[in-house]
Amino acid sequence: MTVRAGRGAASGTRRMGAASRRLTHAQGAGRTGLGQLIELTALESAGDALVTAALAGTLFKLPVNEARGQVALYLLITMIPFVVVAPFVGPVLDRFRYGRRFVMAGTLFGRGLLCFAMAAAIMPGDVFTIFPAALAVLVLSKAYSVSRAAIMPNVLPADIALVTANARVALFALVTAGVAVPVGAGVSAWIGAEWTLRAAMVLFLLLGVLAVRLPRHVDSPDLDVLDEALDRDQEGEVRPARWRTLLNVGPVVTEAMTANVAIRLYSGFLLFYLLFLVQDRNLPGFAPPVTIALLAVAAGVGGLTGTTVASWTRGRSPQVIVLLTLTLALVTTIASAVFFTLWTAVAVALVAAFAQGLGKLALDAIVQREIGEEVRSSTFGVVEAFLQVSWVTGGLVGLLLSLFTDGTAGLSVMAVVLAGSLVWLLVRRRRRVDARDARVEEARASQPQAEQPTPESAPGNTTTTVVRRDVPAPERRTKPLTNPHG
Numbered sequence: 001m002t003v004r005a006g007r008g009a010a011s012g013t014r015r016m017g018a019a020s021r022r023l024t025h026a027q028g029a030g031r032t033g034l035g036q037l038i039e040l041t042a043l044e045s046a047g048d049a050l051v052t053a054a055l056a057g058t059l060f061k062l063p064v065n066e067a068r069g070q071v072a073l074y075l076l077i078t079m080i081p082f083v084v085v086a087p088f089v090g091p092v093l094d095r096f097r098y099g100r101r102f103v104m105a106g107t108l109f110g111r112g113l114l115c116f117a118m119a120a121a122i123m124p125g126d127v128f129t130i131f132p133a134a135l136a137v138l139v140l141s142k143a144y145s146v147s148r149a150a151i152m153p154n155v156l157p158a159d160i161a162l163v164t165a166n167a168r169v170a171l172f173a174l175v176t177a178g179v180a181v182p183v184g185a186g187v188s189a190w191i192g193a194e195w196t197l198r199a200a201m202v203l204f205l206l207l208g209v210l211a212v213r214l215p216r217h218v219d220s221p222d223l224d225v226l227d228e229a230l231d232r233d234q235e236g237e238v239r240p241a242r243w244r245t246l247l248n249v250g251p252v253v254t255e256a257m258t259a260n261v262a263i264r265l266y267s268g269f270l271l272f273y274l275l276f277l278v279q280d281r282n283l284p285g286f287a288p289p290v291t292i293a294l295l296a297v298a299a300g301v302g303g304l305t306g307t308t309v310a311s312w313t314r315g316r317s318p319q320v321i322v323l324l325t326l327t328l329a330l331v332t333t334i335a336s337a338v339f340f341t342l343w344t345a346v347a348v349a350l351v352a353a354f355a356q357g358l359g360k361l362a363l364d365a366i367v368q369r370e371i372g373e374e375v376r377s378s379t380f381g382v383v384e385a386f387l388q389v390s391w392v393t394g395g396l397v398g399l400l401l402s403l404f405t406d407g408t409a410g411l412s413v414m415a416v417v418l419a420g421s422l423v424w425l426l427v428r429r430r431r432r433v434d435a436r437d438a439r440v441e442e443a444r445a446s447q448p449q450a451e452q453p454t455p456e457s458a459p460g461n462t463t464t465t466v467v468r469r470d471v472p473a474p475e476r477r478t479k480p481l482t483n484p485h486g
Helices: 002-024 026-032 034-055 068-078 080-095 097-122 127-155 162-191 193-212 221-230 241-247 251-279 288-310 318-338 342-370 373-404 407-445
Strands: none
Touching: 002 026, 002 034, 002 162, 026 034, 034 097, 034 127, 034 162, 034 193, 068 373, 080 127, 080 373, 097 127, 097 193, 127 162, 127 342, 127 373, 162 193, 162 288, 162 318, 162 342, 251 288, 251 318, 251 342, 251 373, 251 407, 288 342, 318 342, 318 407, 342 373, 373 407
């Protein structure tokens, strides 16, 4: 009976693996390397989930029942890895983009070794080893995410849009993490957190080998010759790439990042504001543990729904998607502020998670499309840092307002913030579109209306030629954001 059950489980696992492989390699993803990248990121996410489950009871347990000062300290500590990623890790990844496979493998091998160190420190309770190692794991995880997002255009099939590809990666990562968290928690409760960390160590080391085996076109050696030209301004002076990234990301990326900053600030606010309203019994309904579980389920469903919807947005403009997510968050917040109950709080938690997930995937697609490969990792590092800082800021505001206001007043404040952000973005976008149209009309008016017909032209036909004035010089162009296998 036991042998038969084992064979049935093995057969079921093989069928599930084959079905997953068909999904990850669909629409040419297996041919370009996107399928391998999806599988690698999904398993990497499972490894991070195992680490989180192992440390949940020792270091990173969310201190909902603790004093607000301790929660604020927790929030500030979570910013440390992102402050490191933005100014340092991003430019380093840009300089080593010709070896991104090895950079990604290095982040995985590093996490494997750190898991080994944390596993050895669990039993004696060596916090001075566990705490720095855990922060280093978070830094390496973000470095992997930045590098993975930067290489997405290199493995993008011709039949898949950037938003859809990012959603597919995120969806598999969410599923594997959702499976790994209860498994890791169960193993930690059964035989100890150190064994969960050892399992994560083995997984990360194996994934490091798989990262090296990614297709070679993940790397970008053909852009190395542009480094010196791209790092010089018109006077011939060298400019650091990271400052060009911070100051000159372009209006499209700036608008998308501003909208996501507002959404992330809103998400951080809601998380801690609603949690403390529940703890202070200012949110009528069920008992606090049941209410918190209900809000957590709503947030999880919202995030998963946002990722799923993103995979269906083929052909949709990511700029429009970002604005729509911000608009949806604003409308839901206004309605919840007017009719504040437990169920409107659940609705606003669901919509906030939905907007955060969908908006971030659209932002990733915009950066991948608009930013040249030579500074793309730096840009992603800056984006991650801004989003994390805004989330922490929102959380701190939520902690503060939970001391003095009820649910209606707090949501009204966030409605004003979201409305101001949306109005500013719409005005800015309208001005940018008008300025672009004016430039096109000016260029068209400065050209002859018609050319003399050539012998090959049909009698009476004319040709209007429009010359674009803003086309960059050939030496400053980057290669198209597609791969030769698309």
